[in-house]
Amino acid sequence: xxxxxxxxxxxxxxxxxxxxxxxxxxxxxxxxxxxxxxxxxxxxxxxxxxxxxxxxxxxxxxxxxxxxxxxxxxxxxxxxxxxxxxxxxxxxxxxxxxxxxxxxxxxxxxxxxxxxxxxxxxxxxxxxxxxxxxxxxxxxxxxxxxxxxxxxxxxxxxxxxxxxxxxxxxxxxxxxxxxxxxxxxxxxxxxxxxxxxxxxxxxxxxxxxxxxxxxxxxxxxxxxxxxxxxxxxxxxxxxxxxxxxxxxxxxxxxxxxxxxxxxxxxxxxxxxxxxxxxxxxxxxxxxxxxxxxxxxxxxx
Ligand code: NCD
Numbered sequence: 197x198x199x200x201x202x203x204x205x206x207x208x209x210x211x212x213x214x215x216x217x218x219x220x221x222x223x224x225x226x227x228x229x230x231x232x233x234x235x236x237x238x239x240x241x242x243x244x245x246x247x248x249x250x251x252x253x254x255x256x257x258x259x260x261x262x263x264x265x266x267x268x269x270x271x272x273x274x275x276x277x278x279x280x281x282x283x284x285x286x287x288x289x290x291x292x293x294x295x296x297x298x299x300x301x302x303x304x305x306x307x308x309x310x311x312x313x314x315x316x317x318x319x320x321x322x323x324x325x326x327x328x329x330x331x332x333x334x335x336x337x338x339x340x341x342x343x344x345x346x347x348x349x350x351x352x353x354x355x356x357x358x359x360x361x362x363x364x365x366x367x368x369x370x371x372x373x374x375x376x377x378x379x380x381x382x383x384x385x386x387x388x389x390x391x392x393x394x395x396x397x398x399x400x401x402x403x404x405x406x407x408x409x410x411x412x413x414x415x416x417x418x419x420x421x422x423x424x425x426x427x428x429x430x431x432x433x434x435x436x437x438x439x440x441x442x443x444x445x446x447x448x449x450x451x452x453x454x455x456x457x458x459x460x461x462x463x464x465x466x467x468x469x470x471x472x473x474x475x476x477x478x479x480x481x482x483x484x485x486x487x488x489x490x491x492x493x494x495x496x
Contacts, residue, residue: 197496199489200306200319202328202367210368213488214336221336221484224260232262233491237294242268243320244275244300249454249479250320250330254297257486263294281305282312289313295494298322316493324358324418330453331364333485335372337478338408341449345372351403351448353379354412354434354461357386358419361453362412366393377402380434383423384414399434404444410451411436411462427460437463441472449474 199205223230239258243251251267258265268288275284281302288296289312296313298305299320306319306326321327339345350369356362356378369376370392377394378385379402385395396402403409414423414430423430441448450466450473458464467473 197493198306198310198317199328199493200310200317200322201326202331202364202371203326205328205371207371209492210332210335210371213332213485213492214339216488216491217332217336217481217484218340220260220487221340221481224480224484230260234258234294234494235262237263237494239263239265239295239297239490240268240288240293241265242288242296242298244270244298244302244305245321247299247320249482250299250327253479253482254318254320254329254486254490256483257490260483261487261490263490266293281308285309285312289315295490318489318493321360323360324363324415325360326364326367327360327453328364328368329482329486329489330361331368332489333478333482334361334365334410334451334453335368336481336485337451337474340477340481341474342407345369345374347373347375348407349375349377349405350408350410351377351379351406352410352412353399353402353436355384355414356380356412357384358415359412365410366390377406379403381425381430400440400444403436403440403448406445406448408451409436409441409445409448410453411456412453413455413457413461427457431460435459435461435463436466438466438469441466448472451475451478453478 255265293315295316297318297320298309301323303323303325306322309317352362379396452475
């Protein structure tokens with residue numbers, strides 16, 4: 197099975213992954229032995245873009261299940277020498293990996309990999325499009341805290357337009373019946389609109405009464421034109437502060453996929469608030485979710 201897009205996954209498939217991940221999360225927390233269901237499998241971890249959390253957590257997930265990982269980065273690959281992407285994929289495929297985890301700026305990389313590599317493909321983020329394992333780990337984090345996803349009011353705030361985290365979360369949360377609000381300045385909201393989603397440029401209105409406030413950084417490396425406001429101005433209008441949380445949505449929980457830009461989209465004391473912030477829970481859930489995803493991809 198490929199895990200390249202939430203569009204292609206049913207609610208049942210995702211629930212099965214979340215249920216399995218929950219079991220793994222408990223085992224990791226309890227430091228229990230984990231059966232090596234992927235013993236002897238070899239996973240190619242190809243990151244053509246920078247990553248801290250996602251790359252390490254895919255590696256950790258693979259090792260926890262007994263698989264071997266070959267990290268492959270563009271800095272040391274022949275793509276730098278001008279090799280065509282398809283040749284690189286076919287070359288890697290000829291070595292018969294058991295799974296291919298790939299992150300790339302190029303939006304069609306997961307599809308090309310599906311066509312040319314000949315093993316299950318897991319998308320670790322493609323351009324501004326999707327980041328399915330991030331949406332799944334966010335879903336597990338929310339489900340573990342609230343006990344459900346249905347009917348929750350979730351405000352995703354910041355650069356929705358260029359965020360693949362938002363892309364996959366919007367698809368997943370809609371499939372699970374959450375109420376979605378997308379909040380940010382007009383130039384960072386998506387250009388195509390969905391009638392089931394609320395779009396809001398006023399930050400206070402957008403977060404008011406939300407159960408979850410999910411903050412996103414501005415994807416400066418993906419902007420078409422330079423922003424006409426500074427980080428300080430952005431923070432004053434769209435930054436999540438303790439004061440704003442208290443005033444507009446005092447019981448909300450806060451999420452952020454990382455990397456965070458403190459005092460740009462989120463105040464440091466909000467990110468670090470153990471009562472409000474689920475940010476490290478997201479990272480913790482990430483390993484367990486990627487274990488369940490690697491298993492589903494390789495063994496199904
Ligand atoms: C995100 C990504 O790479 O899309 N990071 C992550 O995987 N946790 C978010 C981002 O870069 O802003």
